[in-house]
Amino acid sequence: MQNIIAKKEFTQTLRDKRFWVMAILVWGLLLTASVVGFMNYRKIQAERSNASKSAADLWQNQKDKNPHSAAHYGSFAYRPKSPLSFVDFGTDSFTGMSVRLEAHKQNDAVFSVAQESSSLLRFGELTLAFVMQVLMPLLIIFLCFNAITQEKESKTLQILLSQGASMQQIVWGKIKGFSGVIACLVLPIILIVSVLLLISFDSSFSWTWLTRTGLLMLSYLAYLLVFVVLAVWVSAKATSSRVALLSLLVVWIFACIIIPKATVNVASNIFPVPTSFAFNKAIQDDEAKGIDGHDPEDERAKILEKQILAQYEVDSVSQLPVNFDAIQMQEGEKYTSMVYSKHFKDLQKTYNSQNKISEIVGLLNPFLAIRQVSMALSGSDYVTHANFQEQAEKYRFRLVELMNNYMRDHSKTGDWEFKVNKNVWSQLPAFQYTEPSFGSVLSRNWLSFLSLGFWVMLSFWAVSKIKFSL
Amino acid sequence: MMTTILKYEWISLLRNRILLGAMGLIFLAGIYAIYYGNTEMTKQKATIQLVQDAEKEKITKQKSDFKEPSFEVSWRTQRTLVNPPQSLAAFTIGQRDVFPFTKTIRAYGLYGSIFGSEIANPFKLLTGNFDLAFVFIFLLPLLIIALSYNLLSAEQEQGTLSLILVNEISLSKLIFQKLIFRVLVVLGFVILLFLVGIVWTSTPLNLRSIVWLIGTCLYILFWFSLVFFWVSYRQSSSFNALALLGSWLLFVVIIPTFLNLYLESTRPLTSGANLQRELREITEAGWNVPKKENLKKYFLENGIIDTTKISADMVHEIALVHYMDKNAAPHFAEYKTQLNERVNLSRSMSWLSPATQTQSLLNQLANVDTDAYLRFLESLESYYPKFKGFFDSQKLANKKFDKNDFDKIPMPTFKQNESKIIWTEFLPIGIFIMLFFGLGWRKMNQKIFSL
Structure with a gap:
């Protein structure tokens, strides 16, 4: 019986012209979003990998110079786009893409899309994720709102029941039928995304990214399933089709438009972030407490000098077999890098607390859960960006350290005319960003995965409680 | 008859608990939005105050620590320019959360300090601000739809339409009067929220804020023109509701994302x-030019003939910064041109949806869009030569910086660079309104006899 009802819903929907109008619209949007998104991704990715290469070349081919001048000359780190970022742009448009790497200074990632756009960008971007998260639920609502109410209004429900079908069979039959329709609509998209992903691999095939795509699509199917089940549930509970549609639309507006915004804004009031001014001032104040890499009159520098002299058992820096300037600079670098990392971690903690609230509210609103899951799996969430910034800082430190240590071992204190060449530059490998592991993505976002699972269970449980009522 | 209809519409509105609840909810959302926008802008103002105080303190310390006239003061002096939020920014935050609003100028190069952004959680930027403009542009149309989707169809479906038309009133008049009632209700609602915001944020009620309100009201009229358009088809309530919601989706969600x-x-x-890379190469190249060559060029270009009195080291530093700035300028100009083109294109596309057009209009009026930031950068560019020039001319005249020279350093102006009110920006919304009213009017006149 259940299957007969499912089949009937399925064929009936496919015969409905209105459904095809909506389906073609959604299809058009999905196709445009994924293909154009993919083309943009390829373009940006090519630009960034070129910029990366040229940064590495400029470093390798720089003129002969003092190692410390080379550290000031420094380099750049460019954030590569993740292979799935064309599915979900996530926070990518709001984070910088290039970091200037130089001695003594930790620079922010600059040049975000948001800073190069007008406020039009704030209306949102058309991505596959956007269509799946916001528009598909709406289509489901229009498809399912009268699933049961129509049977009631046309008095066919009693006929069905008198044929020996139970209310549960009818409800599950409907869910099955509509899920089939949605699956037919979505499955080709999964295929397209997978093909595009395979194209983006070029030569380096990656099982991880294919698995991530699979999990991402499964999560979307679960999310859409929740909407199908809930819509049928509301339809079974509602007194009329009109009431069912109205309540479902109100739920949609709250879940997809109002609650996400309100949650994030309230979270930012609960966990305020420092302003740039306060952030930089705190760093400067802390740095002032440490050693100054360039000032020999600095008190801590004097202590360091004594230590080093004792270590080499000599009386003055001129007798040292190593360059004391370089040692002092490296100590200064270590200290400022530590201070910066500490403050950067604090800032990240604040961001994470803010974002955590959205994840927790995800238990009440599956939209927030799927958004988090989608961004994380696509490699376009804030955590991935922060990870990039950390790696860039580590690379910067490595660059400066390499220069300072070379200077320490191969020149004498005060010898600023000391110059080195290509052989030293080539000791530094090019910057290579590695994405956080799949495992860490899963473990960090367990709550959002759990929320999705919870919603599937909750909606199934709610439907299983439906009894016949008129 | 007019007053009778208005009176009974009012009574039936008061009796509709769901609608009153929705209105209350949106009103609360508006109050929260005002609170939120006001807190954000108060925070920015407080930061600006903090930055300015810190700078004042620094200057006082510099003065009290001053021992003897020297040439070194220029390298230890900085001046900060600020871009304070205008009061309307509390209603629409726009791009103010993305861009820095204080910038510090030093004598050693302009372009090193020109980048950077304000600290903000990217996830929050992605989700956007819950400000009053959001309530008006996103949520208010939904209220309008809820109020008027069954404007005529309810009477049709209850069978009361023919009863009303028995009286001396034409169908079009009836629709207009019902429409006018709803327009008045929503406008009253908006003006009330606006006034609450004005009082709360102590915004002056001047031309700019009134034009801001007018922009919002025009947007509301646009939605009523759409209502009129769909009602003129005289379909069922559920058809109207779906058509109106589809329109909302199209204008507020789909068109904007497509434009992006x-x-x-x-x-x-x-x-x-590219610019960032060029700046590094320019700095590197600058230091590699032989000192003598640099000096010679600088003296020649500036018509300095008597160089006996001038310290070569000092002028070399001036010349170095001068050439770095000069070489970087065209790259920065190119960057700015590209940015301008992007911003202008997105603004000129905005007219395709009254929602994006209204947002752009409201942001322009509140000086919170990317243009406002570009103007801030321009004020930075125009102040820098004055600041640096003061020290340069002293050094070239071989005059040491004296204690009373502190007050002679040119002050940055904190004057607000206000955008002009461009009235033609209202035009696209007006055209949409006329279009939908016109189409609706035609449709209604066609069907008038087929009751």
Whole structure:
């Protein structure tokens, strides 16, 4: 019986012209979003990998110079786009893409899309994720709102029941039928995304990214399933089709438009972030407490000098077999890098607390859960960006350290005319960003995965409680 | 008859608990939005105050620590320019959360300090601000739809339409009067929220804020023109509701996201990374030019003939910074041109949806869009030569910086660079309103006899 009802819903929907109008619209949007998104991704990715290469070349081919001048000359780190970022742009448009790497200074990632756009960008971007998260639920609502109410209004429900079908069979039959329709609509998209992903691999095939795509699509199917089940549930509970549609639309507006915004804004009031001014001032104040890499009159520098002299058992820096300037600079670098990392971690903690609230509210609103899951799996969430910034800082430190240590071992204190060449530059490998592991993505976002699972269970449980009522 | 209809519409509105609840909810959302916008802008103002106080303190310390006239003061002096939020920014935050609003100028190069952004959680930026403009542009149309989707169809479905038409009133008049009632209710609602915001944020009720309100009201009229358009088809309530919701989806959600997609694929991002790389090469190249060569060129270009009195080291530093700035300027100009093109294109596309057009209009009036930031950068560029020039001319005249010279350093102006009120920006919304009213009017006149 259940299957007969499912089949009937399925064929009936496919015969409905209105459904095809909506389906073609959604299809058009999905196709445009994924293909154009993919083309943009390829373009940006090519630009960034070129910029990366040229940064590495400029470093390798720089003129002969003092190692410390080379550290000031420094380099750049460019954030590569993740292979799935064309599915979900996530926070990518709001984070910088290039970091200037130089001695003594930790620079922010600059040049975000948001800073190069007008406020039009704030209306949102058309991505596959956007269509799946916001528009598909709406289509489901229009498809399912009268699933049961129509049977009631046309008095066919009693006929069905008198044929020996139970209310549960009818409800599950409907869910099955509509899920089939949605699956037919979505499955080709999964295929397209997978093909595009395979194209983006070029030569380096990656099982991880294919698995991530699979999990991402499964999560979307679960999310859409929740909407199908809930819509049928509301339809079974509602007194009329009109009431069912109205309540479902109100739920949609709250879940997809109002609650996400309100949650994030309230979270930012609960966990305020420092302003740039306060952030930089705190760093400067802390740095002032440490050693100054360039000032020999600095008190801590004097202590360091004594230590080093004792270590080499000599009386003055001129007798040292190593360059004391370089040692002092490296100590200064270590200290400022530590201070910066500490403050950067604090800032990240604040961001994470803010974002955590959205994840927790995800238990009440599956939209927030799927958004988090989608961004994380696509490699376009804030955590991935922060990870990039950390790696860039580590690379910067490595660059400066390499220069300072070379200077320490191969020149004498005060010898600023000391110059080195290509052989030293080539000791530094090019910057290579590695994405956080799949495992860490899963473990960090367990709550959002759990929320999705919870919603599937909750909606199934709610439907299983439906009894016949008129 | 007019007053009778208005009176009974009012009574039936008061009796509709769901609608009153929805209105209350949106009103609360508006109050929260005002609170939120006001807190954000108060925070920015407080930061600006903090920055200015810190700078004042620094200057006082510099003065009290001053021992003897020297040439070194220029390298230890800085001046900060600020871009304070205008009061309307509390109603629409726009791009103010993305851009820095204080910038510090030093004598050793302009372009090193020109980048950077304000600290903000990218996830929050992505989700956007819950400000009053959001309530008006996104949520208010939904209220309008809820109020009027069954404007005529309810009477049709209850069978009361023919009863009303028995009286001396034409169908079009009836629709207009019902429409006018709803327009009045929503306008009253908006003006009330606006006034609450004005009082709360102590915004002056001047031309700018009134034009801001007018912009919002026009947007509301646009939605009523759409209501009129769909009602004129005289379909069922559920048809109207779906058609209106579809329109909302189209104008508020789909068109804007499409415009962004179009912009990204046709107008590439700026060559910001390029500029950053060039700046590094220019600095590197600057230091590699032999001192004598640099000096000679500088003296020649500035018509300085008597060089006996001038310290070569000092002028070399001036010349070095001068040439670095000069070489960087065209790259920065190119970057700015690209940025301007992107911003202008996205603004000129905005007219395709009254929602994006209204947002752009409201942001322009509140000086919170990317243009406002570009103007801030321009004030930075125009102040820098004055600041640096003061020290340079002293050094070239071989005059040491004296204690009372502190007050002679040119002050940055904190004057607000207000955008002009461009009245033609209202035009696209007006055209939409006329279009939908016109189409609706035609449709209604066609069907008038087929009751």
